Amino acid sequence: MTFVQVIDCKTSRFQELDRLMDAWVQQTKGKRTATHSVIAKDRADASHFIEIVEFPSYEEAMRNSTLPETDRIFQEMVALCDETPTFTDLDVVRDQQMFSATVRRFFELIGTPGELPPLDEVMQEHYHDHNPANVDDAIGMDHIRRDMRVWRDGFDFEFSIEDLIAAGDRVCARWFWRGTHKGEFLGIAPTGKEVTMSGTTVFRCGGDGKLVEGWWEYDRMGLMEQLGVFEELER
Incomplete structure (x- = not known):
């Protein structure tokens, strides 16, 4: 802190x-x-x-x-x-500059090649994640790491942050994602395709500057289209 x-x-x-x-x-x-x-x-x-x-x-x-x-x-x-x-x-119990730096660091960590680095420097143990792609919210760092593994096994990817807007204990990140489909992802065999996606995530930060909650919105439909899912369905 x-x-x-x-x-x-x-x-x-x-x-x-x-x-x-x-x-x-x-x-x-x-x-x-x-x-x-x-x-x-x-x-x-x-x-x-x-x-x-x-x-x-x-x-x-x-x-x-x-x-x-x-x-x-x-x-x-x-x-x-x-x-x-x-x-x-x-x-310090509220520092919007610190919160923004934590969010930026989070995106750097989850896009790091190789083994996923520890997330405890940016995320509280009982972090609560709201993701429209999941039926149930993910609560706890172990759940988050499992969700990240699905994406990291399926793609080599990186994030670029387009905007960071901080207000109170919230930080809104507008991001752009670019990846290569290298492995199976949600049952889709690897295609080797270069794909992109944009999205927005709102994070809530705790007094220690770490992430405690997040709400995700991203173009999942556009990603599926780039992977050729709809072409297969039309055949």
Whole structure:
């Protein structure tokens, strides 16, 4: 889960503090675990500054805090402040940018050649899938992996993401799929044909950024037509 630390301080010596932060960045190059940092000044109080630092997780933040350079810089930072700075530790529970990145990563993983990679980095264990091609919803990562196996055994394929739109805890992905029919798929013998399909999936994400539910819509009829199913029926 993404972790954010907010550092609140007052100082009349900001230029010195700013140079100190530059020194810390230089000294911890290659060892820092922070992914993003923003420093802002209070418009109503020129001595009031807030720094917001983002980490991939709380554990990574703790790794960062144990660096000897961090401890030394902190002591010098306190000396430059007019009063002791305060620290607020926050777990991110909603981050639309993170949700979008998870969805993009999900499509990358399921299209990876060879053995299907683990999905636990992008999907909760009890993920709930709504797919119009299935009579019953698929619930749980094991069910999802079985469904994916049907597609991966039948095709070598890849996804391209045409649009990602995030709102609240939902991400809507408009995607394009391209595959080669290499193996049996739903009883259809391999044809070697190059086929394409477009679709849209709406995902719901949890506070940890992982997928918890998905609703799929795609041109299954068009795919069957490309595989020659209707030609066989007409004969």
